[in-house]
Amino acid sequence: MNFESILFLIFALGPLLLGMVWRIQAGSFSMLRYTGMMVLGAIGMGLLVVKSADPTIVILEEAVVLAGFCVLLSQNETEDSTFICSTAMIVLGLALGFLTLTGIMSKVFLIGLLVFAGKSIYRDDPGAVRTNLALGQIALTILCSLVSGFSGTTLQAMMGIFITVIFLPLIPLHQPFLCIIKNAKGSLTSFWIIVWLAVGIDELHLIHDSIPAGMLFILRLLAFISAGYASLVCLGQQRWNLFIGSAVIAHVALIWGLLEPFPDFTQWGMSFGVTLALVMGGLCLAFSFIRQRYGWQIIGKLPGLASPMPRFGTVMIFLVSFAMVLPVFPAIPGLNSMPSVFSKDIPILMTLFIILVVWLAGGWYFSNMLHQTAYGTARSDVTYTDLRPAECVAVTALLLGATYSGLVY
Numbered sequence: 001m002n003f004e005s006i007l008f009l010i011f012a013l014g015p016l017l018l019g020m021v022w023r024i025q026a027g028s029f030s031m032l033r034y035t036g037m038m039v040l041g042a043i044g045m046g047l048l049v050v051k052s053a054d055p056t057i058v059i060l061e062e063a064v065v066l067a068g069f070c071v072l073l074s075q076n077e078t079e080d081s082t083f084i085c086s087t088a089m090i091v092l093g094l095a096l097g098f099l100t101l102t103g104i105m106s107k108v109f110l111i112g113l114l115v116f117a118g119k120s121i122y123r124d125d126p127g128a129v130r131t132n133l134a135l136g137q138i139a140l141t142i143l144c145s146l147v148s149g150f151s152g153t154t155l156q157a158m159m160g161i162f163i164t165v166i167f168l169p170l171i172p173l174h175q176p177f178l179c180i181i182k183n184a185k186g187s188l189t190s191f192w193i194i195v196w197l198a199v200g201i202d203e204l205h206l207i208h209d210s211i212p213a214g215m216l217f218i219l220r221l222l223a224f225i226s227a228g229y230a231s232l233v234c235l236g237q238q239r240w241n242l243f244i245g246s247a248v249i250a251h252v253a254l255i256w257g258l259l260e261p262f263p264d265f266t267q268w269g270m271s272f273g274v275t276l277a278l279v280m281g282g283l284c285l286a287f288s289f290i291r292q293r294y295g296w297q298i299i300g301k302l303p304g305l306a307s308p309m310p311r312f313g314t315v316m317i318f319l320v321s322f323a324m325v326l327p328v329f330p331a332i333p334g335l336n337s338m339p340s341v342f343s344k345d346i347p348i349l350m351t352l353f354i355i356l357v358v359w360l361a362g363g364w365y366f367s368n369m370l371h372q373t374a375y376g377t378a379r380s381d382v383t384y385t386d387l388r389p390a391e392c393v394a395v396t397a398l399l400l401g402a403t404y405s406g407l408v409y
Contacts, residue, residue, distance in 0.1 A: 007050050008100035011043045012109065015068070016093025022086035029077045029085075036089055040069045043096070056266050057205065059405060060198045061099050063274045066401050067194040067281060068092040071187045074285065074394035078292070084186050090116065095195045099202055107149045110163075113199070114142050117180050124183030134175040141166045141176075153210070160207040161215060167200030168252045168273075170222040171229055181245045181284070186292060189241050190284035190398075193248060194277045201273035204255070208265045216260050220350055223256035227354045231361035235368075238298045240287045243369065248280050250358050251326055257354035258330055271405050272330040278402035279326065282319050286312065286387075286395050293385055299369055303376035308384035313374045315387070315395045320370045322402060327359040329406045 018039060022032055044065045047058060071088040075081050094116060097109030118138040125131045141163055148159035162173075169177040177196055181189045211219070230250035237243040255269060262268055290296050290305070290312070306313025378384070387395070 004050055005101065005105075007046065009097070009105070011046060011100060012093050012097035014039055014043065014093065015089040015096070019086040019089030019091075019093065022082060022089065029081055032082070033072050033075065033085060036072045036085060037069060040065055040072070040092070044069070047100075054205075056270055057099060057202055059270060059274050060202050061096060063278060063401060063405070064092060064095050064099065064195055064198050066397060067191050067278075070285065070394035070397055071191050073397075074187060074289070074388075074391045076292070076388070078186075080185050084188055087120075087185075087188055088191050091191065091195055095199060098199060104149055107145050110199070111142050111145050113195075114138050114145070117176065121176070121179045121183065125179070130175055130179055134179040137166060137173055138176050157207055157210040157212075158215075160203060161211060161219075164200055164203040164207060165219075165222075167196055167203060168255060169200075169226075169249050170219070170253065170256060171226045171249070174226075174249055177249070178242065178245050181241055182239075184241075187285055187288045189244075189288055190281040193244070193284055194281040197248070197252070197273055197277040200252075201270060201277075205265060205270065208259060208269075211259070219256045220260065220354075223253040223354055224350050226250065227253035227257070227357045231357055231365070234361065234365040238300065240291075240297060240299055241284065243299060243365075244280055244284050244287070247323070247362065247365070248276070250362065251276050251280075253354055254327055254330065254358055257351045261348065261351055262330065268330045272326075275329055275402045275406035276326060278398045278405065279319060279322050282315075282395050282398035282402065283323065285398065286315055286319065289387055289391050294382065300372040302379065302382065303372055304374075304378035305384070306374040308378050309386040311387040311392045315392065315399065316370065316374050318399055319395070320366050322399065324363050324366050326362070327355055 015036070018036060044062060047061050047065065068088050072085055075085055091113065094109050094113040098106050098113060101109065118135055121131055121134050121138075144159040144162045148156045148163070165173050166176060180192050180196070184192050227250050230246045230253070233246040234243055234250065237246055255273060258268075259265065290302065294302060296302050306316070
């Protein structure tokens with residue numbers, strides 16, 4: 001291992017070991033929280049200074065560190081605060097190990113992340129049909145990770161495609177993603193979304209050039225189905241975490257649908273993937289603060305929040321406005337890499353359908369969700385408490401990160 005690889009290993013093991021220590025022996029929450037924030041701040045600066053073997057993935061690494069920092073920053077001392085912060089540090093360490101390292105070491109951290117996710121899913125909802133499906137898909141992903149490390153180029157590409165579809169979820173391989181965000185506690189829902197998509201974007205970045213033409217058609221077909229199905233689910237979904245999870249699946253279908261028309265994935269896919277993750281993560285983080293206060297999970301149970309909670313109303317309006325125009329972000333950089341002539345067998349109409357469904361349906365269900373939460377008449381039987389400054393800063397940081405990734409990067 002060279003010097004840079006040793007530093008990246010330290011960056012990964014630091015939060016991982018710190019999170020494990022928190023699980024075993026929890027001290028003062030304030031001290032642990034500030035220690036974790038300083039560690040993540042140092043790692044974030046270190047990732048900018050130390051040159052990665054692939055500089056294009058730095059934005060993924062920084063997005064994961066930012067998400068972890070926002071979890072610690074916004075976390076108030078509650079019964080689950082130590083569990084939430086320690087889990088965030090463990091997952092962050094595993095994700096950084098996969099993103100920053102290469103070869104077998106990267107696979108080890110990926111398998112560790114999958115095992116930890118599977119354990120979390122089983123602990124929160126054992127015996128359920130959806131849980132069993134999710135655990136089965138995670139087991140197959142672990143097997144693919146093991147096989148891909150010792151296989152030829154063709155088999156390695158196929159294993160990589162399966163892994164990527166798990167982390168950039170397409171129906172029917174979406175169960176691990178939905179289960180992990182359905183049962184995650186507090187702000188971990190937001191954190192898992194950002195980590196899960198960052199891992200998927202990195203994996204797709206590695207394999208997109210080796211995806212066979214026939215497999216591209218199958219992936220586009222799955223994206224076609226996922227965009228329509230997930231958008232319909234969003235229109236009727238009342239639980240906020242599953243609503244955002246389904247919206248993520250619908251928007252991820254855009255990435256798969258645009259792979260062939262926009263072949264230079266590095267030019268548009270990295271920035272769009274991070275923007276999508278941070279916007280959806282910001283929405284989840286804002287909703288988790290309301291759930292922490294009122295135990296609220298059903299959209300529409302607490303209307304008119306913008307009036308008694310102006311900070312919450314402001315960040316929600318910005319986040320939803322951003323989410324409604326997400327399909328535009330891959331178009332401008334993607335058009336620069338679009339071939340001037342398409343062969344006749346490329347189903348461009350299917351790609352256009354995916355874009356239109358995600359965009360039009362997203363405008364509908366996001367605006368409907370905003371009217372059910374921020375607008376309307378506030379309930380008189382509830383004592384409202386607006387976002388604390390730390391919570392407002394955390395959500396704003398994710399929004400600013402999404403703005404940078406989508407408009408500047």
